[in-house]
Amino acid sequence: MTTELSTKWRPEQVCEQLSIGSSTYYNRLKHLGIEASKDADGPYLNAEQMKLMEDLSEHIKATGKMQGFGGGGQLALSENSGLASELDIPVQPEIPGIDEDEEVRNRLIWEAGELKVQQEATPHLLKLHLAALxxxxxxxxxxxxxxxxxxxxxxxxxxxxxxxxxxxxxxxxxxxxxxxxxx
Incomplete structure (x- = not known):
């Protein structure tokens, strides 16, 4: 499977290309941490995101499961612009205990939420302090x-x-x- 770099892959096109249903499509997006971009015609994946979906599909055909798929060992962050930047942080394919231990998952989600709150609040707090000074x-x-x-x-x-x-x-x-x- 190969993708064109300028193509916008709509959900129905991805499902057809990979021979999967829509619930499988959304489960795979979630597993990969992909958030589809949107335009006037609706959601779509860019070429890099589609490549990840294809690679995951190949991994599932080979192993029968999503777990263990590392996505090439690098994490790609997608922006609304459709551009992706690679971080040189190796992605651990599996975190021991994360699938079995709900408490570990809940703590991880909670801590991520706390980081998001801090990330969103910091600019506003900075503006308040600047205004006071x-x-x-x-x-x-x-x-x-x-x-x-x-x-x-x-x-x-x-x-x-x-x-x-x-x-x-x-x-x-x-x-x-x-x-x-x-x-």
């Missing part, structure tokens, strides 16, 4: 203008309350003059 002089002209407008809107004008009170009383007096029962 900044002075008003370090803001752009546009930001200073926004800040001034907010201050003006939040600070009541000295005559605003008196004006509102006067308008309310005037309306009340007008209503009393129109109502014959109040005379």
């Amino acid at each position: 900044m002075t008003e002089e370090e803001l752009s002209d546009e930001q200073r203008a926004k800040l001034q407008a907010i201050r003006e809107a939040a600070t009541p004008k000295p005559n605003a309350a008196a004006s509102i009170a006067q308008q309310l009383l005037q309306r009340h007096r007008q209503n009393q003059g129109k109502n014959p029962e109040t005379k």
